[in-house]
Amino acid sequence: MIITDDINNLIIDDIKDFDLEEVLECGQCFHFTKLDDKHYELLSFGKYLEVSQEANQLILYNTSIDDFEKIWKSYFDLDRDYGSIKNEILNLDSRLNDAICAKPGIRILKQDFFETLISFIISQNKQIPHIKQIVHTISEKYGTEHILPSGRKVYSFPTVEQLSLVSEEELRACKVGFRAPYIKCAVDMVVSGEISEEKLITMSVSQARETLMTIKGVGEKVANCVLLFGLGFTDTFPVDVWMKRIMEYMYFDKPQDKKAIEAFAMEKYGDLAGYAQQYLFFYGRENGLGK
DNA sequence: GACCAGGGTAACT
DNA sequence: AGTTACCATGGT
Numbered sequence: 001m002i003i004t005d006d007i008n009n010l011i012i013d014d015i016k017d018f019d020l021e022e023v024l025e026c027g028q029c030f031h032f033t034k035l036d037d038k039h040y041e042l043l044s045f046g047k048y049l050e051v052s053q054e055a056n057q058l059i060l061y062n063t064s065i066d067d068f069e070k071i072w073k074s075y076f077d078l079d080r081d082y083g084s085i086k087n088e089i090l091n092l093d094s095r096l097n098d099a100i101c102a103k104p105g106i107r108i109l110k111q112d113f114f115e116t117l118i119s120f121i122i123s124q125n126k127q128i129p130h131i132k133q134i135v136h137t138i139s140e141k142y143g144t145e146h147i148l149p150s151g152r153k154v155y156s157f158p159t160v161e162q163l164s165l166v167s168e169e170e171l172r173a174c175k176v177g178f179r180a181p182y183i184k185c186a187v188d189m190v191v192s193g194e195i196s197e198e199k200l201i202t203m204s205v206s207q208a209r210e211t212l213m214t215i216k217g218v219g220e221k222v223a224n225c226v227l228l229f230g231l232g233f234t235d236t237f238p239v240d241v242w243m244k245r246i247m248e249y250m251y252f253d254k255p256q257d258k259k260a261i262e263a264f265a266m267e268k269y270g271d272l273a274g275y276a277q278q279y280l281f282f283y284g285r286e287n288g289l290g291k
Numbered sequence: 292g293a294c295c296a297g298g299g300t301a302a303c304t
Numbered sequence: 305a306g307t308t309a310c311c312a313t314g315g316t
Contacts, residue, residue, distance in 0.1 A: 027297060124298035130314055131297080177312030182299080219299050240297035258298095281297075 003065065010068050012058040017082035019105020020053040026106050026282040028229050030119050030132045031139065031157055043139070043156045045071050045112050048146045062149075077107045082275075089276050092269055095250065096276060099283035106278055109229060113197040114190055115157040116230025117212075120222045121182050137174045142166050164191040182217020189215055197231065205233050220262070234274035237265040245290030246280050 004011045024032050024040055032042035038052045049072065050061040060072060073079065086100050118138075123131045139155040142162050146154050158166075164187050171180040189195045195215065200208045205227060212223040224238035239247070239258045247261045248254075256264075269276040284290065 120297080123296090125296055125311085126298090126313080127296045127315060133314085172312090175313060178299095178310085179312085217299065221298060225297070238297070241295085242297065285297085 003068070005065065008062045008064075010060040010063050010065065012060070012068075012078065013056070015053075015056050015058050015078065017086070017105060018053075018058065018076070018078075018107060019103070020051065020058065022103045022105040022282070023076065023107050023109065026103065026278060027128055027285070028109055028225075028278065029111055030123075030128070030135045031115065041154070043146075043154060044075060044115065046144060046156045046159070047071060048148070048154055048156070074110045077110060080107075082107060085272060085275050089269065089272050089279070092272065092276075096279060099279040102283045102286070103279060106282060108234060108274055108278060110232055111230050112157070113200075113226070113230045114160050117186055117190070117215075117218075117226050118157075118163070118183055120225040120229075121179055121186055121215075121217050122176055123225070124179065124217075124222060134175055138163075138171075141170075141174065160187060160190045163187050179217060182215070185216040186218065200231055205235055208233065209236070220258070224262075228274045228277075235266070235271045237262050237269070237273040237277050239265075240281075242285050243277065243281055246284030249284075249290035250280075 004013070020040060024042070029042070029044075031044065032040055034040055035050070038054070039050060040052070041048065041050045043049070047067060049063060052059045052061075058076075060068060063072070086104070089096055089100065119131065119135055122134050126134075135157065136155075139157045142158040142165075143155040144158075144162070146156065148154060163183075168180045168184050171183055176183060195211060200211060203211065208227060208231065209220075209223045212218050212226055213220070218226075221238050221240055224236045227233040227236045228238060237243075239262050244256070244258055244261060247265065248256055251264065265277070266273055
């Protein structure tokens with residue numbers, strides 16, 4: 001991987017198995033905006049990033065090498081060989097071929113733990129466009145402001161300290177509805193240090209999952225999403241309404257329990273379950289599989 | 292105006 | 305221990 005410093009833009013050459021649009025639009029993250037055909041902007045870890053892709057080049061605008069090394073390289077999971085991951089998944093089950101070939105540039109992002117936790121608490125029983133809207137609203141109201149060279153203002157998702165100053169009523173005003181007390185509980189447990197990324201990543205997956213589920217409003221599915229997208233545990237298989245439909249369509253002849261589907265998938269895909277899940281989710285949802 | 296959404300909880304059998 | 309109503313709110 002070659003990094004060239006062209007004024008303040010970083011050009012990452014030779015990226016493989018990576019498609020910026022697929023990575024961002026596959027339903028794992030909510031705090032980004034499509035600027036035009038090629039350009040996206042996103043905020044994560046308190047930083048603003050404009051990014052685009054031209055063939056096998058990824059271009060990060062106005063970014064330091066330091067930020068790339070510390071944040072964006074792991075955020076985009078650039079050090080991982082997705083070619084072998086896809087091959088290994090196909091060896092486990094060749095029936096994922098259509099899903100993988102449809103979106104061969106998917107990656108599992110390593111997002112900010114706290115933002116991922118709150119975002120997926122918000123996600124319950126909501127459609128993706130609405131989740132995005134709420135994440136943007138909360139960021140504008142309570143996050144840190146960034147003034148771009150153009151003069152336009154954008155906002156990071158609030159830190160846990162910033163969000164700890166926000167009342168349940170103010171959260172409700174952001175249209176989170178019945179999830180307001182859930183968010184409050186999560187914020188309290190993180191700001192007190194009772195739950196932290198540092199502790200969670202030293203645990204086994206099941207230990208970390210159980211710990212996350214002590215937060216009121218965090219069940220199996222939300223916990224699995226946080227493990228996968230915010231903590232780097234790839235051996236987990238979030239089952240939402242879509243994954244339930246897709247798995248039933250692909251593997252079963254009658255409706256299944258979500259727990260049963262998760263257990264079946266863990267048995268089948270093992271350590272690669274998280275990756276398999278994302279290929280299936282995006283493919284199944286775009287094609288309305290099982291609806 | 293129903294019905295559904297990257298669900299979870301509490302109150303039921 | 306396994307179901308089921310209910311939770312706010314916007315999209316379809």
